[in-house]
Amino acid sequence: MNTFLIKNATLVNEGAQTQADVLIRNGRIEKIAPTIDIRATRTIDAEGLTLLPGMIDDQVHFREPGLTHKADIASESRAAVAGGTTTFMEMPNVNPPTVTLEALEAKHARAAEVSWANYSFYLGATNDNIEEIKRLDPKQACGVKIFMGSSTGNMLVDRDEALRQVFTHSPVLIATHCEDTPMIQAREAEYRQRYGDDVPFSAHPEIRCREACYKSSSHAVALAKETGAQLHILHITTAEELNLFEPGPVTGKQITSEACTHHLWFCGDEDYDAKGSLIKCNPAIKSCADRDAIRQAVIDGRIDVIATDHAPHTLEEKAQPYFKAPAGLPQVQRSLQALLDLYHQGVFPLELIVEKTSHAVAERFQIRDRGYIREGYWADLVLVDLNRPETDTRDKALYKCGWSPWEGHTFKSTIVGTLVNGELKYWEGAFSDFTPGKRLEFNR
Incomplete structure (x- = not known):
């Protein structure tokens, strides 16, 4: 043996x-x-x-299939293992998008061949795939992902009746990206009129504004309370949104939230001038005050999980002007080290980092026999x-x-x-x- x-x-x-x-x-x-x-x-x-227990990252974009010039399951899972991440849950906005059970199983089959780490995948929601969601076996996917405000092809679910159907019928936890698209589009038009194509990257948190985040997040919470759905809101970025969540341990909660490493580290007041497009992400990195409020929410339990939203793009893509430079940044190789730096800075104790990156993720997603150092x-x-x-x-x-x-x-x-x-x-x-x-x- x-x-x-x-x-x-x-x-x-x-x-x-x-x-x-x-x-x-x-x-x-x-x-x-x-x-x-x-x-x-x-x-x-x-x-x-x-x-430590290996990090379980509940939100990554490994870009396979269809976008493999940026990343693939093999390359990114290998980087994740080097960074102390042993398990990942990967998002459906690939090409073709993971919005059918057939596509979901194809990704699992591919990971079984090439993934260095343990894996699961989200089934993506659209305005018209509710029958696929109803057919989903709860053991088949980590969750159903809804883009409630991010233009990702046909994956933007922007019809209230479609949203209500998903919240009512999903057999698994629903994970949401929450931003209000009409508000963002109005801001984009305003800034394009002001700057043309030469919008400074420091304007990103004003375009992907806090009001758009709160409007969408509060709508998701209201739908969950109305329907009884299990809701997990991803990558919280504003102090206002934190009031939507209850403090305390993750166990027994119906509505939970996630913070990402980059939103706990960077802040718009200080970092856009130096980093520019390299830290352009959706939802946007906001102010230092927002970052500090999110850190405190990790401590008091309003934030239940820490993840990465690992979302790689090539440097050539990132070198483009504001409206063309894609949103997202790679993190899985360094995310745990970044959190350990916050331990050294006195922000989080080690025990809390372990809770938010391993224990609570396993509990929230009901993962079997992982997330703890247990016999x-x-x-x-x-x-x-x-x-x-x-x-x-x-x-x-x-x-x-x-x-x-x-x-x-x-x-x-x-x-x-x-x-x-x-x-x-x-x-x-x-x-x-x-x-x-x-x-x-x-x-x-």
Whole structure:
């Protein structure tokens, strides 16, 4: 039998830090104890290292099929593993979009061939695919994604009756992108009249404005309360929206919310002048006051989950003027390091980072046997050196797009190793031979 022993690690798990050994057998955690003395197939002395559950990212865009000049499942999942992310949930706005059960299963089949990490995929909602949504097996997808305000082909659900149908009949959690498109279009026209095509990127949070975010988010919350739907609002960016959510643990909530790493890190008051299109994303990065309010909401539980919204584009695409430069930035290789920097800055304790990136995601999406360091669970684990600095440089970028919004920044912590299903996929900058991750199973 294949056994793996991690000795002398500092475990951060379920609200506590403990010194322990962890024995893994055939991919699952068999034993956690102060000392385990057996002869294992492989033993790692983790003295001085911190052991965390692998990050579960509930929102990524890996661009396959159809947009693979930007990214693909293989390249981005490999980068994610190097960054300590062991599981991802991928979005449906690809080409063709994932709006049928056939397309959903095709993506799962592709991931089974090429994904370094564990995976699940969202079924996308449209104005007219309610029958596909009704046919969805709750164990078949992590959720149903609704774009309530983002122009992504035919995936913008902007008819009230279509929205109500999805909220009424979805057999799984509904994840929403909330911005009001007519308000944004009016702002775009106003700024185009003022600047022509040379709109400064600092105007992005004024065009994708806070009012558009709140109008759409509050509408989604109202629909969920009316229909009883399980609702998860993605990438919250404004202080006002936080009032829509209740503080406290994720368990038992009907309506939950997510914050993304870049919205916890960057702020429009300081960063657009230096970063420009590289931090253009939808919804937009807002003010430092909004960023700080979102950080506080993570602490008090109004924000339940931290994810990335990893959304790569090529540098050539990003170099275009405002209206042509696409929105989104790559993050999965650096997201955990960025959050660990916030720990070093005193923003979040380690236990809270683990809760929001692993425990709460597993609870909210009802993921089976993942998200915790527990006996019997799959060994999705990351070893970090909290006190080994690493500078993010372009030559280290593992994304197909080849760049990072953190280039030049020196992180205070380093990802040393990542285990996926008990296999050491990444260690000290090198990858093992490829083996695929597993499709997520759900307690539904």
